[in-house]
Amino acid sequence: MITTTGLTKVYRSRGREVTALDGVDLHVREGEVYGVVGQSGAGKSTLIRCVNLLERPTSGTVSVAGQDLTALAGRGQRAGSALRKARTGIGMVFQHFNLLSSRTVRDNVELPLEILGVSGKQRTRKALELLDLVGLADKAKAYPAQLSGGQKQRVGIARALAGDPKVLLSDEATSALDPETTRSILQLLRDLNRQLGLTVLLITHEMDVVKSICDSAALMRAGRVVESGTVADLLATPGSELARELFPVGGELPGTDRTVVDVTFQGEAATKPVISQLARTYNIDISILGAAMDTVGGRQVGRMRIELPGPFEENVVPIGFLREQGLQAEVAGAAEAAHLGASDLKLTKEGAK
Amino acid sequence: MTWSEMEPLLEQACWDTLYMVGWSALIAVVGGLPLGILLVLTDRGGVLQNVVVNKVVGQIVNIGRSMPFIILMVALISFTRLIVGTTIGPEAAIVPLAIGAIPFFARLVETSVREVDGGLVEAVQSMGGSTWTVVRKVLLPEALPSLISSATTTIVALIGYSAMAGTVGAGGLGDLAIRYGYQRFETELMWITVGILAVVISIIQFAGDFAARALSHRGRSSTAAWPWLSRGPKRAEETGPVAKVAEAPEAP
Numbered sequence: 001m002i003t004t005t006g007l008t009k010v011y012r013s014r015g016r017e018v019t020a021l022d023g024v025d026l027h028v029r030e031g032e033v034y035g036v037v038g039q040s041g042a043g044k045s046t047l048i049r050c051v052n053l054l055e056r057p058t059s060g061t062v063s064v065a066g067q068d069l070t071a072l073a074g075r076g077q078r079a080g081s082a083l084r085k086a087r088t089g090i091g092m093v094f095q096h097f098n099l100l101s102s103r104t105v106r107d108n109v110e111l112p113l114e115i116l117g118v119s120g121k122q123r124t125r126k127a128l129e130l131l132d133l134v135g136l137a138d139k140a141k142a143y144p145a146q147l148s149g150g151q152k153q154r155v156g157i158a159r160a161l162a163g164d165p166k167v168l169l170s171d172e173a174t175s176a177l178d179p180e181t182t183r184s185i186l187q188l189l190r191d192l193n194r195q196l197g198l199t200v201l202l203i204t205h206e207m208d209v210v211k212s213i214c215d216s217a218a219l220m221r222a223g224r225v226v227e228s229g230t231v232a233d234l235l236a237t238p239g240s241e242l243a244r245e246l247f248p249v250g251g252e253l254p255g256t257d258r259t260v261v262d263v264t265f266q267g268e269a270a271t272k273p274v275i276s277q278l279a280r281t282y283n284i285d286i287s288i289l290g291a292a293m294d295t296v297g298g299r300q301v302g303r304m305r306i307e308l309p310g311p312f313e314e315n316v317v318p319i320g321f322l323r324e325q326g327l328q329a330e331v332a333g334a335a336e337a338a339h340l341g342a343s344d345l346k347l348t349k350e351g352a353k
Numbered sequence: 354m355t356w357s358e359m360e361p362l363l364e365q366a367c368w369d370t371l372y373m374v375g376w377s378a379l380i381a382v383v384g385g386l387p388l389g390i391l392l393v394l395t396d397r398g399g400v401l402q403n404v405v406v407n408k409v410v411g412q413i414v415n416i417g418r419s420m421p422f423i424i425l426m427v428a429l430i431s432f433t434r435l436i437v438g439t440t441i442g443p444e445a446a447i448v449p450l451a452i453g454a455i456p457f458f459a460r461l462v463e464t465s466v467r468e469v470d471g472g473l474v475e476a477v478q479s480m481g482g483s484t485w486t487v488v489r490k491v492l493l494p495e496a497l498p499s500l501i502s503s504a505t506t507t508i509v510a511l512i513g514y515s516a517m518a519g520t521v522g523a524g525g526l527g528d529l530a531i532r533y534g535y536q537r538f539e540t541e542l543m544w545i546t547v548g549i550l551a552v553v554i555s556i557i558q559f560a561g562d563f564a565a566r567a568l569s570h571r572g573r574s575s576t577a578a579w580p581w582l583s584r585g586p587k588r589a590e591e592t593g594p595v596a597k598v599a600e601a602p603e604a605p
Contacts, residue, residue, distance in 0.1 A: 052479055054475055054478060054479060078400075078401070078484065079478065079483075081483075084481040084482070084483060085481060086481075087478070087479060087480065087481040088480060088481035090479070092476070092479040092480075094472060094475075094476060096470075096472055098470070098472040098473050098475065098476035100473060100490075100491065100494065100495060101495065101570050101571050102494040102495050102497065102568075102570055103494070111477070111480065111490060112480040112481075114490070115477070115480050115481055115482045115486055115490075116481075143570040144570075145570055145571050159480075163480065163481075169479075
C-alpha cells in the first residue's frame with residue numbers, strides 16, 4: 001500500500017549537510033498497522049512527512065496505493081494539482097492536533113470536504129457521521145479550545161477520515177496524551193483499521209504503541225531502517241533489537257561460572273510449564289533475572305532472562321531442550337561470551353598451573 | 354469664541370477627519386493585507402518561499418514605514434494630482450494617508466499572520482489544500498482577531514497622521530486645533546478638539562478590542578467577549594491575541 005525505495009533526505013543549511021533519511025526502504029501492506037519506532041532525531045518524522053510529500057525527498061521514490069507520488073510532485077517546491085489530489089486520499093493525524101481554533105469541531109471536520117468541493121449539506125452529514133464514529137457527536141458545536149487533549153485528537157482523526165482515505169498517517173498522535181487517553185486513542189485507531197480496512201502508518205517513540213496495535217514494525221536509527229518485519233517475526237528473530245526493546249529484560253551479563261539465557265515464548269509455547277520441566281529433567285537450579293509478558297495482536301508473547309549454573313559448555317543440553325520445546329533461547333552476549341570466555345578460561349588454567 | 358461660533362467649525366472638522374480616515378483606512382486594509390500575507394508566504398520556509406520577492410517587498414515596506422508623513426505628503430503631490438486631480442482638500446489628503454498607512458498595516462498583518470501555527474498550514478496541505486486554500490481557510494480566519502487589532506492600531510495612527518493633512522488644506526480636527534487653538538490662541542477650542550479626539554480614539558480602540566475578543570475562540574470560555582461577565586479567574590488565553598496591540602510599531 002505504501003512503498004518507499006531508497007528514500008533519502010538531506011537538509012542543507014549554511015554549507016552544512018544533515019542526512020535525515022539515508023536510503024529508507026519501507027513496505028506497508030494493505031490493511032495493516034505499521035509502526036516506525038526510533039529515538040528523537042532518528043528520522044521518523046521526516047519519513048512520515050515524505051510519504052505525503054509535505055517534505056520533498058532528496059532522492060528515492062514514494063508510492064501510495066500504487067501511485068508514484070514522487071513522480072506527481074514535479075520539480076518545484078509547490079504542490080501541483082495532481083499531488084494535491086493524491087493527498088486527499090491520505091489522511092494525517094498530528095501530535096499537536098492542528099485543529100483550527102476559529103472553527104467549531106464540526107467545521108474542522110468539514111474542512112477536507114470543503115477542499116474536495118463537497119456541497120454544504122453533504123459536508124454536514126458526513127461530518128456528523130464521523131463525529132459519531134469517534135464518539136464526539138455531542139461536541140459538534142464546541143470549539144477546539146473547549147476540548148480535552150484526547151477529544152481534540154478524536155476530532156483530528158475524524159477530520160483525517162473525512163476524505164475517505166485508504167491510508168492514515170499518524171505523526172506521534174498519542175505522544176502529547178496521558179497513558180489512559182493514549183490507550184483509548186490507540187483502541188480507536190485499531191477499530192478504524194479493522195472496520196474500514198484502513199492502512200495505518202504511525203511513527204512513535206513509545207514501544208507500548210507498537211505492542212498494543214501494530215502488526216508490523218520498523219526500527220529507525222540515524223536515518224536508516226535497522227530492522228523491520230511483522231511483530232511476530234521480529235520476536236522470533238534471534239538477536240532482534242526491536243524484540244529486546246519491546247520486551248526489555250533486566251539482569252547482568254554473564255560471568256564465566258554461569259550462563260544467562262534469554263528465552264522468548266510465543267503462542268502455544270507460552271502456556272507450557274517449560275521452566276519447571278527444565279529444572280526437573282536436568283536437576284539444575286534456575287534463577288529468573290527478568291521477565292516480561294504481554295499480549296501482542298491477541299497472542300501471548302513473553303521474554304525471560306534466566307540464569308543457569310556453570311559455563312556455557314555445561315549448559316548446551318538444557319538450552320537444546322528449551323529450543324526443542326519451541327522456544328527461542330539465546331545465550332546473552334553469546335558472541336562476547338565465546339570470545340572472552342575462552343581467553344578467561346586459558347588464563348585461569350595458566351594461573352592454576 | 355462662543356459655542357455657536359465653534360459648533361459649525363467642529364462639526365465640519367469631525368466630518369473631514371472621518372472622511373479622510375475612513376477612506377484611507379479602507380484603502381490601507383485593502384492594500385496592506387495582501388502585502389503582509391505576501392511577506393509571510395515568500396519568507397524563508399514559507400509556502401511560496403521566494404527570497405528575491407520577499408527582500409524587495411520588505412524593502413519597499415521599510416522605506417514607506419520610515420518616511421515621515423509630512424514629507425511623504427509633499428513628495429507625493431504630483432502623484433496625488435494624477436489620482437484625484439487636485440492637491441488640496443480632503444481628497445488630496447486621502448492619497449498620502451493611504452499610501453503611508455499601507456506599509457504600516459502590512460507590517461502589522463505580517464506579524465499577525467506569522468503568529469498562526471505552522472502546523473495548521475501543514476494540516477491543510479496534507480488534506481490537499483492549495484496555497485490559496487491555506488490563505489483563505491487558515492491564515493486569514495486564524496489571524497482574524499489579531500488582524501482586527503492591527504486595523505484598530507492603523508486607524509488610530511491615521512487619526513494622528515490626519516492632523517498634518519491641514520498642511521494641504523484638508524481640514525479635520527487636528528488642523529482645527531492648530532489653526533484656531535494654537536495660532537489664534539483659542540485655548541478653549543483647542544481643548545474641546547483634544548477632548549473629541551480622545552473620545553473618538555477611545556471608542557475606536559474599545560470597538561476594536563471588543564470585536565477581536567468576540568472573534569477569538571482560543572479561550573475555553575464562550576463569554577470571552579464579556580470578560581467582566583464571566584466568573585472565576587480571567588484566563589491568559591482570553592487576552593492573548595488582543596494583547597499584541599501593545600507591541601505594535603510606532604507610527605512614523
